[in-house]
Amino acid sequence: LGLKVLAGIKAIFKTRHPVVIYPASGTGAWEAALSNTLSPGDAVLMFETGHFAALWKKMAENLGVRPEFLGLPGTEGWRHGVKADLIEARLRKDTGHAIKAVCVVHNETSTGVTSDIAAVRRAIDAAGHPALLMVDSISGLASADFRHDEWGVDVTVSGSQKGLMLPPGISFNALSPKAIEAARTARLPKAFWAWDEIVEMNKGG
Numbered sequence: 001l002g003l004k005v006l007a008g009i010k011a012i013f014k015t016r017h018p019v020v021i022y023p024a025s026g027t028g029a030w031e032a033a034l035s036n037t038l039s040p041g042d043a044v045l046m047f048e049t050g051h052f053a054a055l056w057k058k059m060a061e062n063l064g065v066r067p068e069f070l071g072l073p074g075t076e077g078w079r080h081g082v083k084a085d086l087i088e089a090r091l092r093k094d095t096g097h098a099i100k101a102v103c104v105v106h107n108e109t110s111t112g113v114t115s116d117i118a119a120v121r122r123a124i125d126a127a128g129h130p131a132l133l134m135v136d137s138i139s140g141l142a143s144a145d146f147r148h149d150e151w152g153v154d155v156t157v158s159g160s161q162k163g164l165m166l167p168p169g170i171s172f173n174a175l176s177p178k179a180i181e182a183a184r185t186a187r188l189p190k191a192f193w194a195w196d197e198i199v200e201m202n203k204g205g
Helices: 002-013 026-037 051-063 084-093 117-126 177-183 195-202
Strands: 019-022 043-047 066-070 099-105 132-136 155-159 171-175
Touching: 002 019, 002 171, 019 026, 019 195, 026 051, 026 099, 026 132, 026 155, 026 171, 026 177, 043 051, 043 084, 051 066, 051 099, 051 132, 066 084, 084 099, 084 117, 099 117, 117 132, 132 177, 171 177, 171 195, 177 195
Parallel strands: 043 066, 043 099, 099 132, 132 155
Antiparallel strands: 019 171, 155 171
16 A cells, blocks of 8 residues: 555656655645755755745745745735746856755745746756756645646645645655755754655565
8 A cells, every 4th residue: 555655656756756745734844844954054046936836945944944025016926926037047046056945935825826837946946056946836736737846846835735635744755866865964953754765675665
């Protein structure tokens, strides 16, 4: 049953790579994405699209990383998806590659605004920047088109209680090889959330 579930969940994320399943809310999977890939003091670029983007930023601050919030003035940003051109412009200025990750929300639960994730990946690539792309697709997965591998996402965060129409309390991290490599040197504290042991155990179901 474990092997069947682990294979099936990959199809939903449209990935060939590992998906970690946690007994936790989506908030837990947010923390797992950050704590497995980042170190204290790392800079991350986040985009304000609504309440949940703001909560993810607050979590990053609480974990000891340095989030920078991009967005449109006032509450205007809550009416629009991520502006990929603003991300590209900011990354082009980061010539020293201090920014370690770009974190965006695919579908903002609080407003229903959906962002073009493929455009965000193109923006990162156009800037020639090595930052990881992390995406919250908690209310997007299985509701709106989402393609973890094709869109070049490094960590996708999702949960059971939205598009999958399951009880709350199950959450996911879909991983890329680049994210798994980043986890080898990340220094934020983690124990319950650590990918390495889970991914290894999951090979046997």
